[in-house]
Amino acid sequence: MAHSTVGVIFSNIHDENIPELSRHRTMASVPFGGRYRLIDFALSNMVNSGITTVGIVTKNNYQSLIDHLGSGKDWDLARKDGGIILLPPYSDETDKPYTTRLEALMGITGFLNHRSEDYVVISDCDGISHMDIGDIVRYHEAQGADITMVYHEEIEPCESSYFITLQPDETGRITGLKINPSRLKAGKKYNLYVNVMVMSREFLINTIQDAVTRGFSSFGRDILTKNVDTLKIYGYNFKGYYAGVNSMEDYFRHSMELLRREVRDEIFGNRDIYTKVRDSAPSKYLDGAVVKNSLISDGCVIEGTVENCILFRGVKVGKGSVVRNSVIMQDNVIGENVSLDCVITDKNVVIRDRKTLAGCETLPYFVSKGRML
Amino acid sequence: MLRKKECVAMLLAGGQGSRLYALTNNIAKPAVAFGAKYRIIDFPLSNCINSGIDTVGVLTQYEPLELNEYIGNGQPWDLDRAFGGVHILSPYQAKKKSSWYEGTANAIYQNMYFMKKYDPDYILILSGDHIYKMNYAEMLRAHKATGADCTIAAIEVPMKEASRFGILNTNPDGSIYQFEEKPKQPKSNLASMGIYIFTAKKLFRYLEADDANPDSSKDFGKDVLPAMLNAGEKMFSYRFKGYWKDVGTISSLWESNMDLLGRDPVFDVGSPDWKIHSRNPLAPPEYIGPTGVVENSMVALGCEIEGTVENSVLASNVVVEAGATVRDAVIMAGSVVKAGATVEYSILDENVVVEENAVVGESKEKNAGIAVLGRSIRIAANAKVAGGQILDKDYKGE
Numbered sequence: 185m186a187h188s189t190v191g192v193i194f195s196n197i198h199d200e201n202i203p204e205l206s207r208h209r210t211m212a213s214v215p216f217g218g219r220y221r222l223i224d225f226a227l228s229n230m231v232n233s234g235i236t237t238v239g240i241v242t243k244n245n246y247q248s249l250i251d252h253l254g255s256g257k258d259w260d261l262a263r264k265d266g267g268i269i270l271l272p273p274y275s276d277e278t279d280k281p282y283t284t285r286l287e288a289l290m291g292i293t294g295f296l297n298h299r300s301e302d303y304v305v306i307s308d309c310d311g312i313s314h315m316d317i318g319d320i321v322r323y324h325e326a327q328g329a330d331i332t333m334v335y336h337e338e339i340e341p342c343e344s345s346y347f348i349t350l351q352p353d354e355t356g357r358i359t360g361l362k363i364n365p366s367r368l369k370a371g372k373k374y375n376l377y378v379n380v381m382v383m384s385r386e387f388l389i390n391t392i393q394d395a396v397t398r399g400f401s402s403f404g405r406d407i408l409t410k411n412v413d414t415l416k417i418y419g420y421n422f423k424g425y426y427a428g429v430n431s432m433e434d435y436f437r438h439s440m441e442l443l444r445r446e447v448r449d450e451i452f453g454n455r456d457i458y459t460k461v462r463d464s465a466p467s468k469y470l471d472g473a474v475v476k477n478s479l480i481s482d483g484c485v486i487e488g489t490v491e492n493c494i495l496f497r498g499v500k501v502g503k504g505s506v507v508r509n510s511v512i513m514q515d516n517v518i519g520e521n522v523s524l525d526c527v528i529t530d531k532n533v534v535i536r537d538r539k540t541l542a543g544c545e546t547l548p549y550f551v552s553k554g555r556m557l
Numbered sequence: 558m559l560r561k562k563e564c565v566a567m568l569l570a571g572g573q574g575s576r577l578y579a580l581t582n583n584i585a586k587p588a589v590a591f592g593a594k595y596r597i598i599d600f601p602l603s604n605c606i607n608s609g610i611d612t613v614g615v616l617t618q619y620e621p622l623e624l625n626e627y628i629g630n631g632q633p634w635d636l637d638r639a640f641g642g643v644h645i646l647s648p649y650q651a652k653k654k655s656s657w658y659e660g661t662a663n664a665i666y667q668n669m670y671f672m673k674k675y676d677p678d679y680i681l682i683l684s685g686d687h688i689y690k691m692n693y694a695e696m697l698r699a700h701k702a703t704g705a706d707c708t709i710a711a712i713e714v715p716m717k718e719a720s721r722f723g724i725l726n727t728n729p730d731g732s733i734y735q736f737e738e739k740p741k742q743p744k745s746n747l748a749s750m751g752i753y754i755f756t757a758k759k760l761f762r763y764l765e766a767d768d769a770n771p772d773s774s775k776d777f778g779k780d781v782l783p784a785m786l787n788a789g790e791k792m793f794s795y796r797f798k799g800y801w802k803d804v805g806t807i808s809s810l811w812e813s814n815m816d817l818l819g820r821d822p823v824f825d826v827g828s829p830d831w832k833i834h835s836r837n838p839l840a841p842p843e844y845i846g847p848t849g850v851v852e853n854s855m856v857a858l859g860c861e862i863e864g865t866v867e868n869s870v871l872a873s874n875v876v877v878e879a880g881a882t883v884r885d886a887v888i889m890a891g892s893v894v895k896a897g898a899t900v901e902y903s904i905l906d907e908n909v910v911v912e913e914n915a916v917v918g919e920s921k922e923k924n925a926g927i928a929v930l931g932r933s934i935r936i937a938a939n940a941k942v943a944g945g946q947i948l949d950k951d952y953k954g955e
Contacts (some may be wrong), residue, residue, distance in 0.1 A: 217841070217842070218841065218842035219841070219842055219858075257632065443844075448841065448844065451841075452840075452841040456839040457839070457841065458839065461633075461837045463633075463832055463833075463834050463835065463837065464827075465592075465594070465826045465827035465833070465855075466592070466593035466594050466855045466856060466857040466858070466872075467843070467855070467856055467857075468817075468818070468827070468854075468855050469851040469852055469853065469854050469855075469856065469866075470819065470820050470852070470853060471819075471852055471853050472852070473851060473852055474850075475845040475849065475851055476845065476846070476847050476848075476849065477845070477846060477847045478844070478845055479841070479842040479843070479844050480842055480843050480844075480845060480856070481842040481843075481858070482594075482842075482857070482858055483827065485820075485827075487820070494842075495842070
């Protein structure tokens with residue numbers, strides 16, 4: 185059934201959630217989990233559900249995304265028919281590139297028209313989960329829904345700049361839908377929409393065309409909230425682990441959650457997460473290395489102490505250095521006798537001998553790409 | 558202009574590797590795992606692509622399935638090409654006759670059509686038995702500079718081991734005046750590495766003559782090279798200085814894995830200037846747990862380590878549970894060492910399970926030899942596998 189579904193991934197939406205990490209890249213290409221980019225989780229969910237065509241909507245800063253995706257072969261998405269199809273913004277002299285999700289969808293109607301799949305699954309890149317898209321499409325079909333929105337029950341109020349909560353009735357039909365509701369109570373359960381949505385392709389195309397003629401601009405306000413009584417909008421309760429990246433604090437917290445076995449089992453167990461292959465050598469642990477409760481990617485060379493950390497590919501940790509509670513991205517070089525605690529370093533950072541950097545769990549110290557300290 | 562390739566590589570990968578015992582029960586030697594994520598064949602294939610040679614015939618015969626699957630369309634080595642690329646060449650049934658490859662020379666002879674399709678000027682003959690990094694383009698330059706018909710890569714070996722090799726006796730200019738296959742009293746310690754560059758037309762002519770000769774054993778070292786030398790063809794040695802290791806025995810395979818360890822390893826697979834390409838495991842980063850200890854080791858993706866790992870090479874998805882110890886060991890993908898078990902001075906093939914409190918091998922200092930556990934076998938709880946023991950079936954032990 186998932187063979188009859190085409191994927192659409194929004195690579196830029198939510199960039200503002202973690203401006204430090206998305207300054208030079210899309211949300212989709214934000215590194216996560218040692219050797220992945222956020223888009224790998226959304227893409228792998230689709231590929232593992234049998235989807236073979238994924239349109240990727242981009243807007244700006246997408247060089248790193250193109251570099252990451254290449255031909256799509258690492259996701260088994262280098263296909264004669266379909267595969268990965270990049271959808272950069274379309275504009276001519278009179279138009280500006282899109283500013284809303286609905287305008288972006290208007291810009292890809294050509295792509296949607298040319299496909300033959302029955303269903304479209306639309307996903308953003310701000311979530312890390314193991315989601316079977318096939319289950320959601322089957323649910324959508326069984327309910328005879330116009331739109332199925334995936335939600336996750338969250339206790340923590342959402343800090344995102346833009347979020348939607350859903351009120352389903354006992355059949356799953358959404359009877360109330362709020363955009364950016366205020367006065368959320370801590371400790372109370374909310375059904376947070378996780379930015380994954382299923383529609384029939386035909387319904388989506390008709391909806392977009394209708395929105396164009398009426399001059400709508402917001403998918404949330406003009407289509408979802410206005411039509412909650414007339415459209416059959418259903419909620420799919422995703423009960424698995426879901427990590428939404430809505431802030432740097434979230435990013436840090438969810439990175440550290442990967443150190444828990446049950447989280448790793450759910451995200452990585454029984455299936456593959458596809459990512460770009462780099463042909464790094466296996467990581468090396470030298471005499472004197474002390475590594476505890478950490479995820480270490482390929483190409484690392486460790487001579488110091490690493491505790492409660494996520495090390496991306498090709499990180500060097502020198503003798504006498506102690507790195508704790510930190511996320512160290514690709515090709516960082518950490519010299520000797522360095523001390524790091526609650527630090528997030530972007531790619532290609534060099535930290536010279538005897539430096540000390542520390543943040544705290546709610547405010548990790550961030551070092552931007554390519555800096556030398 | 559017709560499309561052509563200046564140099565086509567032919568990689569002899571049919572070897573059984575019988576001295577690797579249980580490790581080659583079901584796979585050809587070039588497919589044997591090495592260095593936590595590689596297989597032996599990754600080295601000649603990476604050398605080819607890094608040297609600018611993008612057309613490689615891989616000749617398989619013994620247990621080819623896993624090797625064929627591993628090579629696939631050659632994409633991991635950038636050898637998936639519209640013209641050229643890597644091709645598996647198995648023995649085939651022809652209209653007039655069909656036969657297995659009878660020797661190294663015969664294997665190449667039977668694939669004359671493949672080589673001629675690319676109209677090559679030079680043929681590079683390789684084997685899939687060695688771990689080394691070598692720029693074949695430099696060897697080809699030397700071949701052209703000397704105007705040789707055949708250039709043989711050669712390396713100095715310890716004199717006392719020279720009788721195990723094909724030995725080249727050379728003039729000061731590097732030209733070869735004598736070729737001795739495994740001589741009892743070697744005159745020199747310059748050993749052939751089994752890497753040859755031939756001027757294509759010459760090679761084709763000698764292969765045809767060799768095929769017509771009923772007394773020939775159809776082997777490069779024994780027949781073709783001596784025949785060329787006797788006929789007065791220009792043959793030169795090409796000196797290679799660097800790491801080159803035949804991993805055809807249990808002990809050399811173990812040693813070569815250990816050569817990767819340390820800050821300044823004897824052999825560096827991680828240097829960016831000569832990348833070793835391989836098919837990559839799809840696995841998350843390795844996890845070292847709160848009780849894990851990992852020192853002087855190489856660990857691949859997907860491993861879960863809660864126990865102690867020292868002086869060892871662990872391939873992808875190996876599990877070492879809390880209280881288990883792995884020392885001086887080479888463990889291939891997917892194997893599990895359960896709580897309280899000890900693995901010392903051993904080689905474990907893929908998907909081996911060592912149950913709780915079992916003991917595999919003996920301390921290296923006891924000189925009992927390397928214990929070898931074949932693919933997918935299970936060592937029962939509390940069982941004891943002696944040092945030097947080679948097992949290819951489940952073992953309940955004492």
